[in-house]
Amino acid sequence: MDAVDARDLTKRYRRRGGAVKVAVDHVSLAAAEGEILGILGPNGAGKTTTVEMVAGVRRPDEGTVRVAGLDPFADRAVVRRVLGVQLQSGYLHGALTVRELARLYRTFYATGRDPDALVELLGLEEQRDVRYERLSGGQQQRVAIVLALVGDPRVVVLDELTTGLDPQARRQVWGVVEELRDRGVTVLLVSHLMEEVERLCDRVTLLDAGRVVAHDTPAGLVAGTGLDQRVRFRTAAPLPPGVLDAVPGVDGVEVRGDQVVVTGGGDLLQGVSTALVRAGVVATETRLERATLDDAFLALTGRPLAAGTTAEKATVR
Amino acid sequence: MTTTDLPLPAPARHGLRPGPRAWAALVVAEGKMVVRDTAGLVVPLGLPLLILVMYGISDVNTVVVPGTGGRTVLDLFVVPVVIAIVVGTVGVVNMPSFLAYYRRSGVLKRLSVTPASPAMVLVAQVVVSAVQTALGVALALLVATTVFGARLPASPGVALGVLALSAAAMYAVGMLVAAVAPTPNASVAIGLVVFFGLGATGGMFGDVSNLPEPVARLGEALPFGASVQALGDAWAGAPVEAAHLVALGATVVVCSLVAARFFRWT
Numbered sequence: 001m002d003a004v005d006a007r008d009l010t011k012r013y014r015r016r017g018g019a020v021k022v023a024v025d026h027v028s029l030a031a032a033e034g035e036i037l038g039i040l041g042p043n044g045a046g047k048t049t050t051v052e053m054v055a056g057v058r059r060p061d062e063g064t065v066r067v068a069g070l071d072p073f074a075d076r077a078v079v080r081r082v083l084g085v086q087l088q089s090g091y092l093h094g095a096l097t098v099r100e101l102a103r104l105y106r107t108f109y110a111t112g113r114d115p116d117a118l119v120e121l122l123g124l125e126e127q128r129d130v131r132y133e134r135l136s137g138g139q140q141q142r143v144a145i146v147l148a149l150v151g152d153p154r155v156v157v158l159d160e161l162t163t164g165l166d167p168q169a170r171r172q173v174w175g176v177v178e179e180l181r182d183r184g185v186t187v188l189l190v191s192h193l194m195e196e197v198e199r200l201c202d203r204v205t206l207l208d209a210g211r212v213v214a215h216d217t218p219a220g221l222v223a224g225t226g227l228d229q230r231v232r233f234r235t236a237a238p239l240p241p242g243v244l245d246a247v248p249g250v251d252g253v254e255v256r257g258d259q260v261v262v263t264g265g266g267d268l269l270q271g272v273s274t275a276l277v278r279a280g281v282v283a284t285e286t287r288l289e290r291a292t293l294d295d296a297f298l299a300l301t302g303r304p305l306a307a308g309t310t311a312e313k314a315t316v317r
Numbered sequence: 318m319t320t321t322d323l324p325l326p327a328p329a330r331h332g333l334r335p336g337p338r339a340w341a342a343l344v345v346a347e348g349k350m351v352v353r354d355t356a357g358l359v360v361p362l363g364l365p366l367l368i369l370v371m372y373g374i375s376d377v378n379t380v381v382v383p384g385t386g387g388r389t390v391l392d393l394f395v396v397p398v399v400i401a402i403v404v405g406t407v408g409v410v411n412m413p414s415f416l417a418y419y420r421r422s423g424v425l426k427r428l429s430v431t432p433a434s435p436a437m438v439l440v441a442q443v444v445v446s447a448v449q450t451a452l453g454v455a456l457a458l459l460v461a462t463t464v465f466g467a468r469l470p471a472s473p474g475v476a477l478g479v480l481a482l483s484a485a486a487m488y489a490v491g492m493l494v495a496a497v498a499p500t501p502n503a504s505v506a507i508g509l510v511v512f513f514g515l516g517a518t519g520g521m522f523g524d525v526s527n528l529p530e531p532v533a534r535l536g537e538a539l540p541f542g543a544s545v546q547a548l549g550d551a552w553a554g555a556p557v558e559a560a561h562l563v564a565l566g567a568t569v570v571v572c573s574l575v576a577a578r579f580f581r582w583t
Binding site for chain 2: 055056057077080081083085087089090091092093094095096100103104105107108109110131147151
């Protein structure tokens with residue numbers, strides 16, 4: 001049995017004027033025990049609504065949720081003890097300090113982790129006596145993660161856990177998630193950061209406009225879209241024709257002035273480099289580009305994952 | 318899948334609810350929230366003292382009311398009013414403002430995804446409000462007796478009982494304010510209007526015999542006026558009028574039920 005099993009979750013909102021918007025449309029997702037499942041999608045894809053239904057915060061209009069085999073609404077008391085939740089919208093007692101909050105929330109659980117150690121683990125040692133309301137957004141975010149973990153949950157929902165964090169804090173939080181993996185904790189990780197998902201997640205459910213568009217491993221998603229690698233370089237002299245044609249894995253070569261783009265698969269960079277050296281071509285600024293989840297998302301939906309990211313054209317043939 | 322199919326070890330069902338440690342920790346947490354909100358303490362501790370001093374420097378402690386064992390207007394009217402102000406500001410203004418803030422900011426929502434229920438916060442707030450009330454009443458009585466020569470109630474047990482019932486009534490009104498207020502600001506505004514409305518018709522700004530008869534009758538049936546009258550009787554050692562106790566009891570029941578019906582957690 002999966003640690004998290006949600007089937008056909010549907011949530012509708014009635015807009016002003018009576019029009020009904022389907023925020024989440026028959027979304028199913030499952031995370032095996034110990035798995036880190038990424039839920040990736042652009043803003044407004046229904047990620048938060050989906051995990052709030054999994055967490056038992058919002059009642060689905062249709063569909064079923066089981067967390068550790070239990071219904072979060074019918075078996076609320078049991079589920080609360082095994083499920084740790086970090087919500088985007090949750091706020092805490094503003095006048096309490098980081099340490100006071102961690103210790104307070106620890107008392108809600110019969111068993112759990114050492115609150116002070118968790119505060120340290122999330123890099124909040126220096127802020128432990130600072131009131132929550134005086135913390136920066138990123139620090140408040142990390143307190144939320146402390147509280148999600150303080151009951152030593154078997155399943156954790158983390159909604160945009162690194163939003164507002166600087167790169168260093170982000171890596172620290174990623175380390176904490178990897179520690180959860182080592183402890184065998186099942187994690188539902190909501191994100192719109194491709195890098196985060198590629199690094200942490202065993203599998204990914206891609207959401208767009210309230211629907212599941214794909215579900216696979218990060219590598220599988222990228223491979224499944226048929227996007228391949230690209231090697232770019234510049235040449236001092238024009239590239240002699242045919243030099244790269246026999247290189248294994250090469251699908252196409254595009255020459256634009258002194259810039260060359262080779263598309264293909266396999267060990268493309270190695271093959272191209274060897275062929276260039278043999279042909280006596282001097283290549284500079286050689287770069288290998290791999291398709292990413294961003295590219296996969298673009299290929300699946302026709303839209304970039306995050307507004308502002310410069311998703312490159314998928315094919316350069 | 319069926320729920321009987323449990324390859325994961327079934328979570329134990331004992332000790333599902335947070336125990337005494339969690340309750341104690343939450344009460345302490347709410348206490349810290351109240352104490353650290355310094356501005357919020359000014360009204361329940363400062364306003365009653367101000368009213369007490371303003372009356373105290375007049376001649377109220379020299380006017381003996383006949384048939385009360387030498388008790389003065391200060392004992393029978395001013396001290397009850399001051400106590401009602403403490404109870405009312407804590408219950409009707411302060412407590413709902415915390416609860417509205419907790420709801421608005423998402424504290425209640427956050428608690429709802431822990432084994433603790435957000436209802437525990439309500440209970441903890443009531444406990445802390447009771448402590449705050451006790452401190453405010455003790456402070457007011459200390460100043461009244463030592464500075465202005467007020468006397469303690471002729472029926473202390475009755476006075477304590479009436480105080481407890483008054484507090485319950487005011488907290489119930491506060492829960493109703495918290496239930497209907499859409500925002501923390503609205504909660505403070507509604508709380509203040511309700512508090513001053515109850516106070517004005519109940520004798521906070523002077524003897525209710527100066528008010529038009531219907532207004533005075535109404536005020537007496539509302540929690541502030543009923544508290545003042547019942548406490549006055551306890552101070553005089555006179556039997557407390559059943560109507561006042563009924564008014565307070567009815568406030569507890571009606572406001573609690575309506576609050577429970579309309580309270581929104583998110």
